[in-house]
Amino acid sequence: MAAMGSCLGAPAPAGRPNILFFAVDDLRAELGCYGQKYIHSPNIDRIAAAGMVFRRAYCQQAVCSPSRSSLMTGTRPDTTKVWDLETHFRAALPKVITLGQHFKNNGYFVQGMGKIYHGGFDDPETWSVPWKNPKAESYGLPESRAIAQKKLEVAKAAGKKGKALSRSARGPAFESSDVPDATFHDGVLADMAVTALREIKARQQPFFLAVGFIRPHLPFVAPKKYWDLYDPSQIKLAPNPFRPKDAPDYAVLDGGEMRAYDRIPNGHIPDDLARQLKHGYYAATSYMDAQVGKVLDELNRLGLAGNTIVILWGDHGWKLGEHDAWCKHSCVENDANAPLVLSVPGQKTAGQSTDALVEFVDIYPTLADLAGLPLPNHLEGTSFAPLLENPKRPWKTAAFSQYPRSAGGRQLMGYSMRTDRYRFTAWLDRQDKQKVDAVELYDHQNDPQENVNVAGLPAHRELVASLMKQLRAGWPAAKP
Secondary structure (H helix, E strand, O other): OOOOOOOOOOOOOOOOOEEEEEEEOOOOOOOHHHOOOOOOOHHHHHHHHHOEEEEEEEOOOOOHHHHHHHHHHOOOHHHHOOOOOOOOHHHOOOOOOOHHHHHHHOOOEEEEEEOOOOOOOOOHHHOOOOOEOOOOOOOOOHHHHHHHHHHHHHHHHOOOOHHHHHHHOOOEOEEEEOOOHHHOHHHHHHHHHHHHHHHHHOOOOOEEEEEEEOOOOOOEEEEHHHHOOOOHHHOOOOOOOOOOEOOOOOOOOOOHHHHOOEOOOOOOOOHHHHHHHHHHHHHHHHHHHHHHHHHHHHHHHOOOHHHEEEEEEEOOOOEEOHHHOEEOOOOOHHHHEOOEEEEOOOOOOOOEEEEEEEEHHHHHHHHHHHOOOOOOOOOOOOOOHHHHHOOOOOOOOOEEEEEEEEEOOEEEEEEEEEOOOEEEEEEEEOOOOOOEEEEEEEEOOOOOOOOEOOOOOHHHHHHHHHHHHHHHHOHHHHOO
8 A cells, every 4th residue: 555645745846737627426428529419518528529538437336435435546346345325435445545645745736626525525635725515505496495394394303313314305306497507516616616726826836626516416406597408308218218138136226316306206207207307417417517617718718728637527327217217326337337538738639539448446547647646556447548649549358347235135246347348247245255146248239228138048158157257357357
């Protein structure tokens, strides 16, 4: 494990690039720069136009804290021991040097605001100055706030506390209100980031500014003008509203997170409600994108863009009715695949994309590599900086994700591997990983939606054995 550096850090050599680091909550790879031109994401698209889109980027566990802890430490969930929303990575890794901390220790001014780590799990050692979070309204309409307040009072009367109380006091799942952008978290955050950039410029020191937007996380709340960007009659519903055939019934769950919101029924979501929910998700995405634009505009206005690496990532994917499910919390492609866009000043491949398999655990070594920093010896990812020179070069043979499940009293971990052609998932006993509860195999060449688990077909017996061997060899054997 790399040793702890000084709190102030060493002076940074002149000419090192700045880092503008956008984290986005629950953002799936459904954006203009990913080919979905019906999505209004002009500002993320302009990062892509100046940089590169990573089409096959994978988080290491499709839920907020495990994904963010992995990315920020450069280690995988079985190393951080963060598989839930209850555990801080420093319980298992008390001396780990985080991504921001590494830049700080090498002379950067490192500032964080908004959702970088999961709520309640900030890491003060990451930052040069204390992390900040906006204070803003959750809803724009009085009636929406009244619904949430009434549910809160009922829950309190029932004796609920802590997270159970919070979960019981959620208002509508979506809302359109004719209010200014700064009514909500992401608008306030963009203003905070603009102010921070102005202050940082005066420091005459390379910076790492982390800005964490919360939309399009539920509830899908955005000012009306972003809803107006979309014609609901043109919003297409998921093409595969059914569970994967022959998959274990615990592989994909309904999406209990969304059911905590007002008037969201259990079971199948009716088409009219599904369309409203998708409309809200798209509006929230465009609202967030506009806030990204405000920060990029200020970066340009201050004359900082020419020496600033810009990266934007979503912490995991999200289901919008695919597999008759919503939210994240699984190993399927919809959840494990997430957006990753990176722009480096002077990049020769600007505007291109790559289908190389990359992982979020690779972001730490990549940014350190691009900034000319030494790499700590604890990292479990690989710098993908070479892809910026040649996006078609041979790269990793697999990307790895995982998700825990409790099923019929069995404590399982789904270990999932995405190769160029296949997604292979083995559900293993958490105490004895030689015990295999179920196996899933999806052929992306013939089944890109992962609708049919073909692991049980006799014709695939040798393929399953080969992929199981590759899965057990793990990430060290998949390096480029």
